[in-house]
Amino acid sequence: MTTEPSRRIQRLRRRALRSAQTAAVASPSNAPDAPDAPDSTTAPRVSFRDAPPLTTPVFEVGSLSVFYGDHEAVRDVNMTIGDRQITAMIGPSGCGKSTMIRCFNRMNDLIPTARVVGKIRYHGENLYGKEVDPIEVRRRIGMVFQKPNPFPKSIYDNIAYGPRVGSFKGNLDDLVEETLTRAALWDEVKDKLKTSALALSGGQQQRLCIARTIAVKPEVILMDEPCSALDPIATAKIEDLMEHLAQEFTIVVVTHNMQQAARVSHRTAFFTSDVDVKGERHGRLVEYDETERIFSNPSDQRTEDYISGRFG
């Protein structure tokens, strides 16, 4: 009863999930092991989101490789990221997801040994062009990190930080209120704007960090495992927020949580780490497609193995 579900049971459960997708009606009788599997009641509830078309790409990545010194952490990635949708990046630890997402706002510039080879076009413009100012890039393409990292300042000053360094002209009070409202945090913090952000709970801190990011009015928000330090309730709040923000922003999110990827994203990229003929380990993009397809009918065996091994 309490032993780990075997591979066979997982496969059955996956089949149950798949049929639930197509039938759109959950029927426990599809899954013979339904009474025993703890997730059999929740799995059929997953409903994938329709992916908007990629006609107006925000990022076009071509033959991208990233090196740390001599070590090639990510090799030959090609993908296109669409406007105002959520793109998830999944894959085993160390396969280069963080490395990849940090390319999009040139955070890798800050790591002395990191070197990016290949092309990333942002609205058709070379993101790594000589004339491009990385500071400007990061104002347009914000980032939320795995561990909530509010500044040891007041809640207000955390939100106001980005606009201030960007020499924002206008009413800062209004901007702070507007931003916190959009991040669904205003009601919780409106009476303590002057208290330290470190006094908030982890989930609130992370939403503050998201708010801090949107205060700069970026176009893209990159999130590297934004919920991995949070409990399920805080996670659910962040997921709601992401869905809401995706109407306005382009979001790229790295996650280890398959269900999260399945729930919130429109498209999913699966990375893995490969060993080449020379014995060098490097990260690769295996498959990139609409989330529904990745989770229900992946074309690569490795994707299928990864998802079936972890999903549920």
Add this chain to the structure above:
Amino acid sequence: MTSTGSGRRVASGSPGFLKRSQPRYGEKAVKVLLVAASLVSVLTTVGIVIALIPPAAEFFGEVSFGDFITGTDWSPLFKPAHFGVLPLVTGTLMVTLIALLVAVPLGLGAAVYLSEYARPRVRAFFKPILEVLAGIPTVVYGFFALQALTPLLQDIWPGGEGPQVFNALSAGFVMGIMIIPTIASLSEDAMNAVPNDLRDGAFALGSSRMQVATRVVFPAALSGIVAAIVLGVSRAIGETMIVAIAAGGRPNLSFDPLEGMQTMTAFIAAAGIGDLPTGTIGYQTIFAVGSLLFVMTLVMNLVSIRLVRRYRQVYE
């Protein structure tokens, strides 16, 4: 529930199977040695205070504390003797202030550079050099001020007479150079202790390196930085050799840095070297000035400890 333990039980009549604790004499001996080592510094401090009190008390039996602390004429070894300590205090503060004007900007600049701009290899090269600077004997700094800096200042001084042979400016300047390593190294430690998460967060919001340094790292490390400065000040107040050599030995209630002036430490050194007979008022002045100096540095250090303590709590 089951008989998992029975198989492991030692057969020879011992009741438990956990190993008996044994007295660890070696560990106890080491502990005693360590306690003794830490007591040495405490006892030394206590000893100094005890040694200071009786002669200082005798001194204040003859000279009122008010006259001492507010008097503007310091000539304890001449007749008629005057015991106004203010010239020594202003001399000390003057030199210390000049030292801080030099050391704080340069020290903090160096710290910001090493912590926020320098690549790891550059930092690994510079940090030890900085710390070696702190090991140069102060007598070397003193002669540098007297023999190199003062003549240079006299040469290049635009108009007027320029600094005297003994002057507070050279002494303070060189003392500032001397405490740069203290301020730079400790501030750099404080800034380095600021988590990289915060820097990443700030960069991701479109900050320049300077903005990250001044708006995020510096405030987060502020208490550590202030503690570093306070420690620098304590060193400056207590420094003797540089001022004895380069600032002269004449008590002088003046705020002109181009004049020579005597500091409290320089007076103590000068009077201490002379053969003042025990029990005379001249001998007791040394202890009175010493007590005042002790109180001043003690206050500085208490402030410093407070700040360091607060600094520890910042990221929790």
